[in-house]
Amino acid sequence: MPVQNRFAEFADELTEWRRDFHTHPELRFEEHRTAALVAERLEAFGCDEVVTGFGKTGVVAVIKGRETGSGRTLGFRADMDALPITEATGLAYASETAGKMHACGHDGHTTMLLGAAKYLAETRNFDGTIVLIFQPAEEGGGGANLMLKEGLVERFGIDEFYGMHNWPGIEAGQFAVLEGPLMSAAASFTITVKGKGGHGAMPHMSVDTALAASNIVMAMQSVVARNVNPLKSAVISICGMRSDTDTFNVIPDTVVLKGTLRYFDKEVRKVIGERMKAVATHAAAAYGAEAVLRHHSGAVGPTVNDAQAAGHAAVAARAVTGQEPVEIDPVMPAEDFSEMLEAKPGCYVFIGNGPSADLHNPHYNFNDEILPVGASWFATMAETRMPLG
């Protein structure tokens, strides 16, 4: 029986699991209920090993194939955390906690990998080992990084990593598989502009930080436009501007700018970093102010798919859908699966969520129709990448 038919049989069960996760979203490193349910099910499926508390609230399970002569171990990863958003879908199974919502579809990702685990533990039609990784804290929490630091690769002997994100706007259940960069790097920065506060009616007695900060906002857009190679991609967005006054007639002593950086290429990152510092410092100096640029920790690198692994991912996608993966361009949102791909080669794919609201939108919902398709892809990856002899 083709893998996907087997999954169609338990589509209702997958939907039930997904909606239960959806009703009970948990933010980064608080995924206690989710992790407990995941671990309980993995035990019930008969996985060879189930490890909880890996990366605080992460869960890792091992399934050995009918044969293990290939010596190969694939790591399949799903993320489990929700976002600090109040849900506005009005669904019967909407989040029961205001300010917490599965608005990125990690409820669906967790369910698809659980579905694959159930099938793989039962059938074991592969030659090698599958490591199932249920990662906490993808949304800016550094969950992938923590699991890697705790020895994910070494302890479980992982050779290749594979993962999947749902993508609104791609036809439901179709796959997009890209070789090379798929998702951008992301980093946050703060620019603190210091001058001399004073009376709004006597600007000549002050050093106006609001004016200097405005000049920085304008001048910063020249970095991507004039310093980055036009054939490369980058984004610098200043998304916040806050002064230390809340009045109509005080020139602020300090103004803080906040923003995000996106890029695919380390060389581009270097150019941006150097130019941002020069532009901020000099744009402030033009008005007698001082600017200090700080790059925050927790930056995430670009998600870059290995060419061979992308080939294997496409084979599995074709086997599941009977169609060629759809063609897409790389996207600027970031993903911390990138850190796993830095540790070992692998591939991150998109599965179409259909014409839904966008990710991170309060009206977003994961499409239950694609649960059996995504679960089939993981299962098929195991069977086609590590076929029985």
Ligand SMILES: [Zn+2]
């Ligand atoms: Zn997200």
Ligand SMILES: [Zn+2]
């Ligand atoms: Zn996500």
